[in-house]
Amino acid sequence: MRKLGFLVLAFNICLANPLQDAINNANDGDVITLGAGVYEGNILINKPITIDGKDQKAIIRGNGTGDVIKITSGNVRLLNLTIENSGNSHTTIDSGITCDNASDILIEGNSLKSTLFGVNFKQCNNSKILNNKITSKPVDLGLRGDAIRLWYSHDNIVEGNYVYDSRDMVVWYSSNNIIRKNYGERGRYSLHFMYAGKSLVEENEFKQNSVGIFFMFSSGSLVRNNKVFSSTGAFGVGIGMKDTSDFVIENNILSHNARGLYLDQSPFQPGTVNVFKNNQILYNTSGIQFHATQHKSIFENNDFIGNMEVAINDTPGSKIAKNEWSNNYFDDYAGFDRDKNGIGDIAYKNFTYLDSLWQYYPNLRFFYGSSIMTILNFIARLAPFSEPELLITDSMPKTRPNHD
Known part of the structure; x- marks a missing residue:
């Protein structure tokens, strides 16, 4: 008809x-x-x-x-x-x-x-x-x-x-x-970018995958208002980036993942910057894992709450100090706020002590969480028997979370 x-x-x-x-x-x-x-x-x-x-x-x-x-x-x-x-x-x-x-x-x-x-x-x-x-x-x-x-x-x-x-x-x-x-x-990968740029990734929700969102060899995208939960397993990642430049990652919730953020030589191109702002990085085994960092990323107004480790670096010689941190909230911050302006009176600093052994040598992760590792790490913090590595310095840490 x-x-x-x-x-x-x-x-x-x-x-x-x-x-x-x-x-x-x-x-x-x-x-x-x-x-x-x-x-x-x-x-x-x-x-x-x-x-x-x-x-x-x-x-x-x-x-x-x-x-x-x-x-x-x-x-x-x-x-x-x-x-x-x-x-x-x-x-x-x-x-x-x-x-x-x-x-x-x-x-x-x-x-x-x-x-x-x-x-x-x-x-x-x-x-x-x-x-x-x-x-x-x-x-x-x-x-x-x-x-x-x-x-x-x-x-x-x-x-x-x-x-x-x-x-x-x-x-x-x-x-x-x-x-x-x-x-x-x-x-496996809820969302996987490769050689893909200038895109908008927003308001997605991914859970119980091996990896939430992973960007490889890509540039110039905006990633905002996504939720990634429970990415577990040998390489569980909330948001991962490899050789990725000029990204803005904002207002995302990354919770209960093996790694909240995984940054592998990202940014990659000299003169580029990745910006991470207003994200909630919650209850992950590692809040951020850095690998082969060479160039600067900017972290501002993020919340790090309930993570077993706020940050780890698995590559000796990485240029972690190039990263810029400001106005982030860390639930392990031990400073005060005498003038009640919401900013800590002293800088937040995150060091790795004996932890660097299992970060650099994966076979030692078998002992992660064991009594002997806990005791040695505690002793190393009291009286360091090796040079600790400074991973994060936030000169203006928030004393209250940026998000309710």
Whole structure:
């Protein structure tokens, strides 16, 4: 039936015309509306049309090989569908939805399940991935695919998606993207940037992943108002940065992670600065771990509360002293505030004593928390038998948290 330029179809898999025939017969700009039922997948969309499942009761089911839906045209919209049963190949990146070299794509309100990769954008720009529910195949974590993958894809919005039991959400070789209000749990990297810059990452919530957010070889992005909880395991990190420059990290909550912040040679480029401000770094094993620090970062108005260690440095010879600290709150600050202006009368200084042994020599971490290590560290603080390392000097420490 055609009406006002729209093609409206409602059929079940038992009827003669498969979904691909309907796509082939549609005109540019047509809307294919699917009723409840199961439709044959492994379809190709090569023209600007809309497919709308209305209430996710229309299931597009792949045959277990390749992509369930492949898009090669701009101005395609996939709405309110259930998409399932992609192939199992990492080599060919078998996905629920693959967009290849197109723009102005809208993927909204869909449920993707039992798809190795979820939404895979390859050179797809000026598009939106909104309010989808995405999970991978029921296999071990390392064998799953990425829930959302942006590859050489720019100026996109990824917002409001619920990602669970997948591997990563990745932004690689892509710039000027907005990653906002997504929720991810039980994955590896909730969000992983590589060679990706000038993006906005805000209001996401990630929990119970191996790593919350990790930036590698990237520059010039704003990361604000995110929440990362319970990143644990051998390399559990709230927000991590490797060779990353000119970032602003602000108003984030990093709580109950193995490491709140992990900074590996970041900033990387000489003359650049990373700024960390107004963050809450709470109840982590280590508030900040520095690795191979060479250039300055700025830390201001952050709260460090309940961390087993405020900061550690695992690289002898790092230029930790280049960092600038001001107006941060440290719950182990032992000074006074006689004039009641909220600023401590003496500087906050954080030293590492015997702790540096297990920081520099990972095999000694077996003894971390043991009675002998605790006693030796206590003695080292009273009468240092080796030169302690100064990690933090904040000349204007807050005596009350910056956040309620």
